[in-house]
Amino acid sequence: xxxxxxxxxxxxxxxxxxxxxxxxxxxxxxxxxxxxxxxxxxxxxxxxxxxxxxxxxxxxxxxxx
Numbered sequence: 001x002x003x004x005x006x007x008x009x010x011x012x013x014x015x016x017x018x019x020x021x022x023x024x025x026x027x028x029x030x031x032x033x034x035x036x037x038x039x040x041x042x043x044x045x046x047x048x049x050x051x052x053x054x055x056x057x058x059x060x061x062x063x064x065x
Contacts, residue, residue: 002061003054010054018044 021028022035022044033046 002065003058005061006054006057009057010050013053014046014050015043017049018046021046 018028018031018033021031021033027033028046028049031046031049033044033049035042036045
């Protein structure tokens with residue numbers, strides 16, 4: 001269950017950080033921020049950042065249970 005709870009802050013933090021880095025036209029180094037288009041809606045995204053933030057949130061939520 002902590003993994004499902006961790007998805008929400010992982011997605012939100014990734015979206016905000018990718019939006020800030022992507023709007024300034026930087027790739028973010030190892031974060032590899034790139035533009036994604038899903039169903040005609042385009043936004044910036046970073047899979048490494050998503051996995052990192054979700055993993056950290058998962059660890060925090062697992063310690064709280």
